[in-house]
Amino acid sequence: MHGKFITIEGTEGVGKTTNIEFIQAWLNSHQLDFIATREPGGTPLAEQIRELLLMPRDEKVCPSAELLLMFAGRAQHLDQVILPAVQSGRWVLCDRFTDATYAYQGYGRGMDNGLIAQLEQLVQADLRPDLTLILDIPVEIGLKRASQRSTPDRFEREQTEFFERVRQGYLSIATGSPERCVVIDASQPLEDVQRDITGALNDFLAQELR
Ligand code: TMP
Numbered sequence: 001m002h003g004k005f006i007t008i009e010g011t012e013g014v015g016k017t018t019n020i021e022f023i024q025a026w027l028n029s030h031q032l033d034f035i036a037t038r039e040p041g042g043t044p045l046a047e048q049i050r051e052l053l054l055m056p057r058d059e060k061v062c063p064s065a066e067l068l069l070m071f072a073g074r075a076q077h078l079d080q081v082i083l084p085a086v087q088s089g090r091w092v093l094c095d096r097f098t099d100a101t102y103a104y105q106g107y108g109r110g111m112d113n114g115l116i117a118q119l120e121q122l123v124q125a126d127l128r129p130d131l132t133l134i135l136d137i138p139v140e141i142g143l144k145r146a147s148q149r150s151t152p153d154r155f156e157r158e159q160t161e162f163f164e165r166v167r168q169g170y171l172s173i174a175t176g177s178p179e180r181c182v183v184i185d186a187s188q189p190l191e192d193v194q195r196d197i198t199g200a201l202n203d204f205l206a207q208e209l210r
Contacts, residue, residue, distance in 0.1 A: 003034070003090040004208065005082065005127070007097040009170060010135035011163050012156055013142030014186045015193065019135060020095055022194050026201050027091060034091035035081070039073065039100065043080045046073035054153040061154070063109040067116070070101050075123045083127070097129060099173050099181075104155070107169025108162050128180070131204045133197060134170050135186040139163040 008016055008023070020036065027034045040050040049069055074097075085092050098120055105111045139160055146156060174181040182200040186193050 001089055003086045003088070003092060004130045004204075005086055005092045005094070006204075007094045007099065007129040007132045008135065009096055009099050009103070009132060010186065011103075011137065011139060011142050011167050011170070013144065013146035014135035014137045015145075015190070016095055016135060018190070019133075019186075019193065019197060020093065022197060023093060023133075023201065026198060027093065030205065032091050033089070034093055035085050036093045036095075037077070037081055038095035039077060039097055040070060041073065042077040042082075042094075046076045049073035049076075054155065056152075056154045056157060063105060063111050066109070067101065067105045067111055067119070070105065071119045071123050074098070074101075078124065078127065086127075094129075097132075098124070099129075099132060099134070099170065102173055103166045103169035107172070108158070108166045130180070130208075131200070132177075132181045133200060134174050134181055134183045135193075136167065136170065136183050137186040139167055141187055 006023070008020055010016055024034075024036055039046075040053055041047045049072055053066065053069055053073075082092050082094070098116075101116055101120075102113065106113050106116050143160065143163065146152075171183065174183045184193060184196045184200065188196075
């Protein structure tokens with residue numbers, strides 16, 4: 001049987017790192033064989049592409065160059081890591097995937113959704129996540145949390161309005177794909193966030209075992 005493909009999404013400062021650790025503990029407690037990976041990145045080449053994408057630079061990065069680099073890294077990541085894992089029956093937990101491209105490059109930068117869908121088809125064929133958890137938080141709160149971390153990367157330097165569009169993008173994606181996406185209110189206290197994540201994971205597992 002193929003492994004399941006779970007993705008975690010959200011704007012800056014939603015608490016992905018802490019909650020990914022929590023999901024790993026859940027997967028372990030259910031004796032599910034899994035790998036945890038991330039995008040952009042996940043292979044040596046794709047991690048180099050990540051550095052190119054995140055590094056602040058004086059040169060303006062043209063939106064289509066950014067979009068193509070995201071998909072270049074994704075093609076490599078799928079070929080080397082995600083597909084082999086899923087095909088051998090392992091679960092894959094991925095910190096961001098193509099929903100981030102729709103949210104950031106599409107809603108955030110204004111790239112055409114149809115164009116993103118064409119690249120998605122080219123790079124992924126019919127592979128889509130089985131479950132996507134979208135951690136949602138008001139942008140101001142998220143940015144305040146994120147600013148307490150290290151020096152901001154090229155995306156974190158964007159204006160609040162950019163992240164507002166990204167957030168709305170994620171919420172629209174969730175409305176459009178309710179069978180796959182679960183929105184988690186990440187502004188709640190951590191134990192409530194994690195209770196909701198556990199609920200979503202338990203529901204997903206129960207549905208898979210049916
Ligand atoms: P991270 O900080 O969550 O690791 O993600 C790195 C940044 O890359 C984050 O600001 C979102 C951005 N990103 C995109 O713009 N498009 C994408 O397709 C992906 C995967 C990430």
